[in-house]
Amino acid sequence: MSALDLARIQFAFTMSFHILFPAITIGMASYLAVLELCWLRSGRQVYVDLYHYWLKIFAVTFGMGVVSGIVMAYQIGTNWSTLSEFAGSIMGPLLSYEVLTAFFLEAGFLGVMLFGWTRVGPGLHVAATCAVAAGTLISATWILAANSWMQTPQGYAIEGGRMVPTDWLAIIFNPSFPYRLAHMVxxxxxxxxxxxxxxxxxxxxxxxxxxxxxxxxxxxxxxxxxxxxxxxxxxxxxxxxxxxxxxxxxxxxxxxxxxxxxxxxxxxxxxxxxxxxxxxxxxxxxxxxxxxxxxxxxxxxxxxxxxxxxxxxxxxxxxxxxxxxxxxxxxxxxxxxxxxxxxxxxxxxxxxxxxxxxxxxxxxxxxxxxxxxxxxxxxxxxxxxxxxxxxTADAVSPHGVGPLALSLGLFVVAYFFVFGTGTRYVLRMIRKGPQHFELNQPAQGGPGEQRTPSRPLSAADVADDEGGGG
Known part of the structure; x- marks a missing residue:
């Protein structure tokens, strides 16, 4: 295989993993918001039990999506540097807007969503869940705007051998954008x-x-x-x-x-x-x-x-x-x-x-x-x-076959180990089924408390059916 073939396979492999986790979190965040709104309206315990059951699964998939997304950002610069140089003045801002408007919103309210059930009022907690759900949709909007522009480019000019924006509204709302966004959501x-x-x-x-x-x-x-x-x-x-x-x-x-x-x-x-x-x-x-x-x-x-x-x-x-x-x-x-x-x-x-x-x-x-x-x-x-x-042949970085083959092999091993482990963990949590959640339990946490979460994934502390630790 040529260096171009290996670069394309590597991007396809890492992208195939990454696209799955945001797809789950987009739908899951909205599902959690619906569950909590239904509980706030009806007061039924069943919605609380389902919310906390799927919240743990959402936390793990969200974490895996963040990790795989970071790899994608670096790979555009390492393997497709000519694309970055030629179209970076358009694609760069679109991807930056996704971080500024969506990722910060999700990250800011995710902690309240995961750990704030007994620490904030019901209204604020529902607002945090809805903010995370809105953040996932905003994130999809910017990512799909960038991808759709690559499919149906407009609103640009070529100056000095590079693409420069001339109409940001035309770039964002390019001809295929509405259909791709609706289709993906x-x-x-x-x-x-x-x-x-x-x-x-x-x-x-x-x-x-x-x-x-x-x-x-x-x-x-x-x-x-x-x-x-x-x-x-x-x-x-x-x-x-x-x-x-x-x-x-x-x-x-x-x-x-x-x-x-x-x-x-x-x-x-x-x-x-x-x-x-x-x-x-x-x-x-x-x-x-x-x-x-x-x-x-x-x-x-x-x-x-x-x-x-x-x-x-x-x-x-x-x-x-x-x-x-x-x-x-x-x-x-x-x-x-x-x-x-x-x-x-x-x-x-x-x-x-x-x-x-x-x-x-x-x-x-x-x-x-x-x-x-x-x-x-x-x-x-x-x-x-x-x-x-x-x-595509003109967009690839000038790497040799050897480094690309080595990095592809390392990606395959690392991805199947990391994300294979994460997927197995998610399946274990799904297998347990919804559990009763006590609404009036006292707030846990504080310095030195045994169950003070130290990271988002510790919200998913579940034991499997055989008694093993989560």
Missing amino acids: LAAYLTTALIVGAAGAWQLLKGRDNPAVRKMLSMAMWMILLVAPVQAVVGDFHGLNTLQHQPAKLAAMEGHWQNAPGEAVPLLLFGIPDMHAETTRYAVGIPHLGSLILTHSWEGQIPALTDFPRSERPNSLIVFWSFRLMVGLGLLMIALGAWSLLLRRAGRIWRQRAFLRFALWMGPAGLVAILAGWTTTEVGRQPWVVYGVLR
Whole structure:
């Protein structure tokens, strides 16, 4: 492999880990805010128990997200220095705004959220939880603004061989930004709902039927039922935007190579795109359906891959299948929500074991769909790092193969050890299930007290089922 290949693999590897943790924390922070608001309004103990159960899990995933995010920031400078030099005057401020407006907000109120339940009033604690939830959404806004600008750049000029901003509103609110932001936030909510639903289903399958478990399964299924179809609609609008601004990406997603005069575009359900032969082998499709979905007309056509030079075509084999994996999982989410509604109306949602097993197996589906969607977005942008302006091959730092191979190997070992341990720890906490939380317990802490938390992760001090320490 070339140095460029290794740099791309390293960035993809570290980014694949990082994107999962913010997705969980975005959805989890909003879920915690809803739980606490429901408790403040109703006074029901079940919301308190669920809040403190998921708060510990949120603390660990938040910490892992921060650690993996720091690596991403350094990697842009070390492996993609030409990108930093060429577009740093635009990307740098966008990422800095994320730190100033979002990360400080999250970090400032996270301590109150984790340790302030018995130290501040209910209203202030709810405000702290809502502030953290708002911070995660603000963070997503700035990150998606930067990424969307790289996909659909505008509001800039090139002076002295570098990009300089000319219109910050055009940069932030670039053509693909609204669709990407909505798509990512909804994906985060679905991811959290699927994890919460899987946790509830697992508890019920183990015979742990109690009000807290029923409540979290019920809330998760309502969220999936409502949000999954909305996500499909947002995805359709996103596709139309991609057709307008990144037609080569859409052609690669569909494995579409040629347009015959007056011939509609089929929707390919299966196929193996061949980049060298310029065809999709073993194609199985539905006539006209591609035109109907992609152009909203029965005979509409989209640009074909052969309309673009070979050097400007994304890898259709990767994008074709990553897109279908994302869509297939989305359809399963819609099916899960619909099934839950039917069982709820029949009063069997807590006892139907086939449904509970389906909900359990769908637990990681949101994370997989996010990875598939990110792969579609980023591989589909190639060979550009700033679409139509700077090629990926021209953005990489002048490193040799040896240092990049060594650093990639170290990243693989370190990430699987650190984040593998963290993930196992989270699964142990999920396995325990919600516990009763005493509302009127006295405040703990103070100098020398045994249970004074010394770091955020000590909020997750839980023992596993075998009696081991947390």
